[in-house]
Amino acid sequence: MKRLLEAELIYGRLLDISEPHLIARYNKALEGFGLRPTALTAFSIDMTGFSPEIAEELGDRDYLDPNRVNRRFIIVTPEQAELPVVHTSFSNTAALMHEFFNANSRAINAVTIKDALYGEIEDSVSIVDDIDDLLSINEVRFRVLSAEDMLGKAAELRGLVDRLKKVPTAWSDDEMLTRMVELAKLTGDIRQNALVPDQLVFRHEAYWANHFGGVYVFLDDKTTTVICDPSVPGFRRSRPWQVSYIAISDHARIYDFLASTKRLQLPQASWVEDSGLYQHRADMVVRGLINESDPTADLANADRIWLQTWMHRNAAAVARDGAYPFLQEMIRTVAATGTIKMQDVAPANRFLLVRAAPTHPDQWLVNRLISQLVPRDFVSRFVFDKQGFYDAYERYSESFKAYVVATLTGSYLKDKAAFRHKLYGLREE
16 A cells, blocks of 8 residues: 555545644543554544544554444544545545534634544444445434533533523522633633534435445435345345345446436536546556456556557457457447447446446435446546445556556546546536
8 A cells, every 4th residue: 555655645635633632532532432542643634534643553444434334523623624535434424424524614713712522423333234224324413522611611601601691590609600711711702602512413325335345325306225135134035125135247227227226427429528438448448458368567758559459469358358349349339329229239338338426415425336337447446436446456567556556546646526526427526
């Protein structure tokens, strides 16, 4: 992983924490979770407060994700709202955190001036044993505490203010007035600063969970669709009257489901030619074939002439695999007819030709699924399924690792938003 770290392809864009007061608040949150405080004088955190350095120090990557459900969070600064989530068991953790930050920005801004917020994203289950446990999660509640008990002090002050307004003799209670002054020095004027979060309950939308090797859950008006390995506990047995189950290997049914629910953008020249997606995937296929045949090949320095020469010399292997000539044929078909008859395409090849509908709310989740079904496209896997990418990266040869890092830093990292828009049609919010 050293190359990934140096290129900021793993744990990139994290926030450095080195101020003693922020470390002290973070430690109080750790102690609130029953964890030992860090001895580090500097570390980095993501949106949820997860720190790879502290995870290594504790020897527990799941120190904020016990049982991989009811995710914990630590907020020491409003700046965390702009950070990625780099370690999670649910793909929608980032979306839930964004909703929490957006809905409670005033309270977060006010509290983190003097305190840190911490707590859990509470689900309706405490441990996941089968699919039914995942499907029972319909909404989540943020249980929020504060390291310096700022929330408790604000609540106490509000209660005293209410008593002062309602009880005529309260003005003569010197002890109460003294306490109110002490609390106000800590919390400020709670009439002006909203210290208590306004919204704590959020709906649990479509998601991917890393339990049982990975489970996709899609929600529609009257049905829920689960896509995963059929060996997962509860497959076709949990709520069969309201849940549709599709095996992750059943490309035909996955395609039919995504297309029928308008989650896919089907081939049209208007976007295919502008995006360059087919040529991108064709390049990924060729380079994947080269690596599979010769893991020591120096792809980082391979130019077009070298690639063409390799394909000529290995024409039989390229034809036997079939993906590259298929994509070249589809490029010509789109140019000539403006579209592709998907019913004539073998199910195993259909996901080479589509991308998530850019306007659908599940666009990121669908692109994640597509990237899993088109594994040679490591760029798409990195963009949408980083955990899947990291797992695959560990199995690459050293030479291919160097090529992968060079490709990602030379393309995607240069301008992520522009890259995502061109290849996948995604627009940043």
